[in-house]
Amino acid sequence: MTHAPTYYHGTKADLAIGDLIEPGRVSNYGKRTPAKFVYLSETLDAATWGAELAVGEGRGRIYLVEPTGPIEDDPNLTDKKFPGNPTKSYRSAHPFRVVGEVLQWDGHSPERLQEMRAHLETLRLAGVEAIEE
Template sequence: MTEALDEGPFFHGTIAELHPGDLFEAGRPSNYKPEVVMNHIYFTALRDGAGLAAEVAVELADGAGTPHVYEVEPTGPFENDPNVTDKKFPGNPTRSFRSSAPLRVIREVDDWTRLTPEALQMWRERLAGIRANPDAEIIN
């Protein structure tokens, strides 16, 4: 992988409850399709982007869990997330990245913007569409 040119700080959103020093690692099932094993761990330099991921994770767990946003540190090389930068937002304005190396938790952050009820409903509908389509493209 080519080293991405972003100094961070970096963030990861999830429902997992973690502590400083814990690691996020690739090789786990996809949140979208559990039969797909993820080859990368995804993160962003945008705190609210990680917040969105955390809230989507709660929706994917059918409302079970609490959204968490963690400041993380890549432990190895990382690259621009091609699922976003090549397909939707050339130039990586979302500052989205992926790595096959673990991410180390630095701390939990709580100053991220929560979704409005309307935005949350839009995501529920979008996720229902993904679940209903067995051929939906899943990142890995």
């Protein structure tokens, strides 16, 4: 018996079961332009980073989502940066449906978060866009 993978989406958006996470909304990263894709991961760690680094008010949240269309490897985290797809990160031009929420998860340490934010700021100052669409 084959089981469908579990997919996660980290954000600060306050969503409900059945809501759709759709392309076209302002991105949480980079220049904050409307996103052509929506992103998900098979790993809780990648979703945790998404929840912690997303811009906006409120707490980070991690949702269980199901794709409504095809997904592909996320080129922002695969191939060029990490051969293959070790983070199991994907994107889609189709919405994801929220099917649940992870209510208890452990975030990264304040020191590790600061390291990541400093790294992202260094990339921003160098003109490297966080999201490649």
